[in-house]
Amino acid sequence: MFPSDKELLSQFSVSFTKEKGFTSIIQKYQEKLYWHIRRMVIEHADADDILQNVFIKVWKGLENFREDSQLYTWLYRIATNETLSFLEKQKRNSTMSLSDMEDSWENKIKADAHFDSNQLEWKLQLAIKQLPEKQRLVFNLRYFDAMPYEEMSKILDTSEGSLKASYHHAAKKIEAILTSN
């Protein structure tokens, strides 16, 4: 069981417990943030790179964290922005057409060591990858992280109504893909 966020922030704010507090924050949130990132970028190596960058930003920015939101909301926000920046950079640096990029994502999913085309969980991953980026984010946060729309709104800086509509579109689309296969 991990210390509360308040205790972790308190440890981080004192110089001789700063590293201990930081390590505890990593241990407490690493899995949640990792999977949030990996669901978007698919490959472990990319997710690992982004996660490292996220925690480096946390180290640099945590002393200025105003605590006007929850710590995990702030962490998720950094992770989301880093992930979207990574994906944008990939698109800019890529010479592939849009359809080739989509095939590339599909190949990355199928290249996973555990991939099994018969399992519904893998069909779901392939279906999610077909969603536009923003819808994919909303769907992942709601479906896998069971995030309330109120929290999601603070992370994605979008109104709750828009997020609900986005989830509606995403879920309908995924259902159509899964039932047609």
Added chain:
Amino acid sequence: MKPQNTILDELKDIAPALMEVGIDMPYAVQIGYFEQLSETILEKATIGQLSTSNFSPFQVPDQYFSGLASKILQRAKESAADEISIFTENESIAPILNTIQKEMPYAVPDKYFEQLSVKIPYEKAKVIPMKKMRNWITYAAAAVFVGIMVTGSFLFSDKKQSQDFEQYQNMDVAAALDQVSDSELNRYIDDNHVISIDDLSESERASLDNVDGKIESLSTENLNQYLNENGFLEIKPENSIEK
């Protein structure tokens, strides 16, 4: 004490979502607490503190127990409510989603999380020579002075400002949308075949009408007619916005 199976059956009837919640206690206990407990009690018993007083070596924050039960119950209800809410949401939009396991199927290297560490970027402190720092302070002071002069002249200018436009700017569409219930929103999207702008390709988005341009080309009379019909305030010529 009821057998575990009877309790699970009871829970299934009352709140099925709670069946997903484990029964392990989530509360933190100090490391080594149980290992040292017997020794601590024995020590106290030996010096007579346990038998003669209500002394407890463990500290608890003030007012801790008052309201504790209701706080825990509230949190348990909120957590269960979130799960039920997402389950119900999926049932109404795409029931197939409730039949799929939520565990991530992707492979992760062995012991990745146990061994994850982040290289902390320690930066060397910059050394600024004193002479350069004095110049920097002089330039900063000059910039602040110029900024104050420019801001003052702007604030005291006699440029007209429109008051009515603020009313339109202050209209919070997002907040109004948040008040719409989930069922109404879902029904509206389905009944009106609303598409998401995210689903449009770049070329499709570029071909969308430039609404701002069309509004600017309309006459004031036509705009006022529209606003009257829809219950908004008129645009008055003497309060028009100066760009």
